[in-house]
Amino acid sequence: MSAAIDYLLHLADNALVLGQRNAEWCGHGPILEEDIALSNVSLDLIGQARLLYQLVATLKGGDCTEDKLAYFRETHEFRNYTLLELPHHGPLSGYAQSDLDYGTTIVRNFLYSALMALLWEALEKSANADLAAIAAKSLKEVRYHLRHSRDWLVRLGDGTDESHARVQASLDHLFPYTQEFWVQSPAEAAAIAAGIGVDVTTLRADWDAIVDAALAEATLQRPAVGGYVTEGKRGIHSEHLGFLLAEMQSLARAHPNGVW
Amino acid sequence: MRSGVEAAWAVLEELTDPEIPVISLRELGILRDVRQAADGLEVVITPTYSGCPAMGQIEDDVKATLARAGIAARVVTQLAPAWTTDWMTEAGKEKLRAYGIAPPHQTPAGSNVVRFISKPAAAETVPCPHCGSARTVESSHFGSTACKALYKCLDCQEPFDYFKPY
Numbered sequence: 001m002s003a004a005i006d007y008l009l010h011l012a013d014n015a016l017v018l019g020q021r022n023a024e025w026c027g028h029g030p031i032l033e034e035d036i037a038l039s040n041v042s043l044d045l046i047g048q049a050r051l052l053y054q055l056v057a058t059l060k061g062g063d064c065t066e067d068k069l070a071y072f073r074e075t076h077e078f079r080n081y082t083l084l085e086l087p088h089h090g091p092l093s094g095y096a097q098s099d100l101d102y103g104t105t106i107v108r109n110f111l112y113s114a115l116m117a118l119l120w121e122a123l124e125k126s127a128n129a130d131l132a133a134i135a136a137k138s139l140k141e142v143r144y145h146l147r148h149s150r151d152w153l154v155r156l157g158d159g160t161d162e163s164h165a166r167v168q169a170s171l172d173h174l175f176p177y178t179q180e181f182w183v184q185s186p187a188e189a190a191a192i193a194a195g196i197g198v199d200v201t202t203l204r205a206d207w208d209a210i211v212d213a214a215l216a217e218a219t220l221q222r223p224a225v226g227g228y229v230t231e232g233k234r235g236i237h238s239e240h241l242g243f244l245l246a247e248m249q250s251l252a253r254a255h256p257n258g259v260w
Numbered sequence: 261m262r263s264g265v266e267a268a269w270a271v272l273e274e275l276t277d278p279e280i281p282v283i284s285l286r287e288l289g290i291l292r293d294v295r296q297a298a299d300g301l302e303v304v305i306t307p308t309y310s311g312c313p314a315m316g317q318i319e320d321d322v323k324a325t326l327a328r329a330g331i332a333a334r335v336v337t338q339l340a341p342a343w344t345t346d347w348m349t350e351a352g353k354e355k356l357r358a359y360g361i362a363p364p365h366q367t368p369a370g371s372n373v374v375r376f377i378s379k380p381a382a383a384e385t386v387p388c389p390h391c392g393s394a395r396t397v398e399s400s401h402f403g404s405t406a407c408k409a410l411y412k413c414l415d416c417q418e419p420f421d422y423f424k425p426y
């Protein structure tokens with residue numbers, strides 16, 4: 001039971017945190033079509049998070065609800081990949097302001113969607129029937145997210161000198177964070193042992209193939225990785241998650257149990 | 261005297277999608293079943309996209325319609341099998357086209373992800389719902405809602421939505 005809860009929270013937090021990040025583009029997209037596209041991707045992600053949180057709430061029982069899980073947990077209780085909480089620009093401290101950079105958004109969505117397309121597909125066979133049902137729905141959605149982000153990756157990479165340089169810089173910045181995908185957390189190990197979860201390292205060759213093909217088409221260089229491996233999925237986050245949660249959770253905390 | 265199940269089907273038949281008010285929930289494949297459970301009537305619906313904001317409205321509409329007809333029933337949301345646009349009826353697709361939305365193609369067989377992305381979306385011909393021309397291009401993967409893509413007709417120049425296969 002606990003193995004399932006921890007694993008489901010990891011999947012749910014991934015979807016919610018990236019959904020919240022991408023929603024920052026709502027009303028600020030570089031063009032109207034992309035404003036709408038990013039908002040729709042966010043809706044899908046937040047919808048996936050809701051289904052997963054609802055399942056966790058059912059497993060936990062008592063007075064646990066999806067809203068309590070989303071709005072009343074603290075930073076260290078979130079289990080998302082660090083990659084997903086980073087702001088839409090290069091490395092800056094948490095309170096620093098910078099223009100949102102669309103290349104960063106696209107690169108992150110591509111790297112994550114490529115993983116989740118494979119992971120949701122594999123999770124359709126999860127021993128947890130409810131998770132398998134959510135995976136089947138999410139797979140249909142993430143394929144469109146992957147297609148969208150891949151398309152723009154190619155357009156920006158194989159675009160102008162300016163767009164190429166900027167999207168390469170985003171890739172150089174974000175790629176090392178994908179190392180976290182491949183280092184198993186205790187929650188993942190427990191879920192795999194219980195037949196609920198999937199060992200993502202078995203998906204790595206396919207992920208590499210998707211990424212390499214897209215980067216080649218986009219004329220981008222795959223960065224070398226190394227150095228610090230982030231541990232967001234173990235609750236050890238960058239300084240950015242707190243700022244994101246503070247904004248996301250403020251309304252629910254100012255009006256607990258509010259209904260409108 | 262009709263059974264409760266038949267009566268419920270009959271009143272729900274008229275209920276349309278809140279976002280696309282020309283197509284019924286049954287034609288969309290959202291209304292899955294009406295059945296007699298041990299403790300009363302059960303109406304089974306399934307969500308479309310995980311984050312579709314219309315789902316809450318749909319559940320409310322189903323409950324209100326049943327209540328107006330004096331039918332006591334529970335509304336059950338069922339995730340599996342996952343909703344697919346392949347469940348949309350031919351009559352429903354025709355209504356979409358008449359409304360100006362190109363209906364979805366059949367979903368590709370199998371769900372292999374690598375194959376899905378390697379096939380460019382542009383390779384699918386989506387006929388213009390206004391003039392019928394096959395000379396159309398995709399302007400954006402996402403249209404006014406997550407379930408649609410934005411297209412443009414090169415002949416009549418009209419933009420239109422394409423209901424994506426799901």
